[in-house]
Amino acid sequence: MHDQPSLDGYEWPVCVTPRCKRQLWIAEAGRWACRPCEDATATRISELPALFRRLDTTAMLTRGARNPGAGTTGSRTPPIPPRLDVLNLVGPGGIAARLRDIEDAWRSALSWTIAPWRGNPAEAIPHHARFLTDNLLWACSSYESVGQDIADLRRLHAQCKALTEQKPKTGQVKIGLCPVQIDDQPCGTQLTASTRSFKTTCPTCDTSWEGEQQWRVLRRAQEQVTAETAQTAA
Ligand SMILES: [Zn+2]
Numbered sequence: 001m002h003d004q005p006s007l008d009g010y011e012w013p014v015c016v017t018p019r020c021k022r023q024l025w026i027a028e029a030g031r032w033a034c035r036p037c038e039d040a041t042a043t044r045i046s047e048l049p050a051l052f053r054r055l056d057t058t059a060m061l062t063r064g065a066r067n068p069g070a071g072t073t074g075s076r077t078p079p080i081p082p083r084l085d086v087l088n089l090v091g092p093g094g095i096a097a098r099l100r101d102i103e104d105a106w107r108s109a110l111s112w113t114i115a116p117w118r119g120n121p122a123e124a125i126p127h128h129a130r131f132l133t134d135n136l137l138w139a140c141s142s143y144e145s146v147g148q149d150i151a152d153l154r155r156l157h158a159q160c161k162a163l164t165e166q167k168p169k170t171g172q173v174k175i176g177l178c179p180v181q182i183d184d185q186p187c188g189t190q191l192t193a194s195t196r197s198f199k200t201t202c203p204t205c206d207t208s209w210e211g212e213q214q215w216r217v218l219r220r221a222q223e224q225v226t227a228e229t230a231q232t233a234a
């Protein structure tokens with residue numbers, strides 16, 4: 001009969017966050033995640049709504065420039081800077097969905113009803129962030145799987161931060177050929193733009209496009225030239 005656990009195999013409890021490995025203090029006994037992990041996570045959660053808003057601005061502009069409803073024909077014109085990474089994060093499957101998944105898991109562990117519908121990502125993210133902030137202490141104390149969520153939030157935050165702090169790609173990206181007709185021929189000069197600006201000027205014919213609206217016009221004109229060229233070649 002030995003009810004007493006053997007001390008030989010006893011290991012001081014450590015934080016469940018992957019790669020944290022901090023030993024829990026006596027005052028933290030009974031917790032799953034350590035205090036520093038909780039604090040760092042709280043900061044990350046609080047910064048996510050603002051990071052989203054910054055990403056969403058870039059994405060709005062980019063989205064307008066992508067495919068202005070001109071059918072789905074595979075265009076040969078190089079796309080205007082796609083920033084798919086940004087679009088993925090700000091879209092319905094991005095930051096909002098990842099926060100909602102964590103919220104739902106916590107609610108389920110708490111035996112609460114699942115999160116109500118909170119609208120589009122811009123509307124939902126502040127709500128999810130508030131919920132996670134309000135319940136973070138509970139999760140670190142009582143939710144065994146909190147380590148994975150802390151790691152996921154760390155990755156998500158790092159991804160957003162890296163994108164918002166991204167330096168413009170070494171100057172310019174190619175955004176297709178100039179579609180302006182000169183003597184019945186498209187100008188055809190390679191247009192470039194900074195990844196951060198929606199202005200481009202053709203160095204040959206000096207035509208400028210600025211802003212999302214004009215970029216849609218540019219894009220449409222480029223697609224038309226591509227279509228006509230394809231027709232001539234056929
Ligand atoms: Zn920790």
Ligand SMILES: [Zn+2]
Nearest residue numbers: 178187202205
């Ligand atoms: Zn031109």
